[in-house]
Amino acid sequence: MDHHRAASTLKDLLEGNGRFVAGKPRYARDITSAREAAPGQEPAAVVFTCIDSRVTAESVFDCDFGQLLVVRTAGHVPDRAAVGSLEFSAAVLNVSLVVVLGHERCGAIQAALQAVESDEHDPRADYLVEQLWQPASQALSEAGEDHDTASHALRLQVRRTVADLSRRSSLEGVLVVGAVYDLDTGVVSLVDEN
Numbered sequence: 001m002d003h004h005r006a007a008s009t010l011k012d013l014l015e016g017n018g019r020f021v022a023g024k025p026r027y028a029r030d031i032t033s034a035r036e037a038a039p040g041q042e043p044a045a046v047v048f049t050c051i052d053s054r055v056t057a058e059s060v061f062d063c064d065f066g067q068l069l070v071v072r073t074a075g076h077v078p079d080r081a082a083v084g085s086l087e088f089s090a091a092v093l094n095v096s097l098v099v100v101l102g103h104e105r106c107g108a109i110q111a112a113l114q115a116v117e118s119d120e121h122d123p124r125a126d127y128l129v130e131q132l133w134q135p136a137s138q139a140l141s142e143a144g145e146d147h148d149t150a151s152h153a154l155r156l157q158v159r160r161t162v163a164d165l166s167r168r169s170s171l172e173g174v175l176v177v178g179a180v181y182d183l184d185t186g187v188v189s190l191v192d193e194n
């Protein structure tokens with residue numbers, strides 16, 4: 001599979017993150033750029049991330065209007081509507097890259113960890129707790145002195161989402177990579193596959 005275009009897009013996104021971290025964004029994302037982008041879009045990538053209010057993909061990757069598609073579910077759970085949006089992005093908008101972007105101190109992951117530990121949770125969180133039960137319980141069972149349980153659970157969930165998307169024939173040809181956003185530093189780090 002030729003992922004040349006996707007790899008080049010990923011490099012661009014990480015360079016954008018570098019500008020963001022350095023406090024030197026290229027795009028103001030004001031009304032002028034909104035108008036310039038208005039006639040049509042040619043986004044190069046989709047970021048599939050959490051709903052967290054502190055994670056703003058366009059800022060984090062310093063992208064302008066029209067450059068990035070963003071799909072969000074709590075804990076980036078790849079349910080049908082989210083996957084359908086990614087499939088649409090690949091099929092109709094010709095996107096070659098999906099970045100699954102988790103983040104530190106994720107409330108959804110935290111809720112799942114607490115639910116596994118205490119065996120009780122708010123019934124309105126049923127869906128998410130069920131979806132995130134596996135990475136939460138695995139992280140707790142692997143808990144050790146050398147890593148933070150929440151951070152480990154988050155990485156497991158990123159890998160799990162990447163694996164889920166990567167094996168779908170509907171997304172064949174699309175490069176799916178996992179990454180984690182550090183709320184404090186603004187840095188996006190790629191997550192390896194294992």
Ligand SMILES: [Zn+2]
Nearest residue numbers: 050052106107
């Ligand atoms: Zn989150």
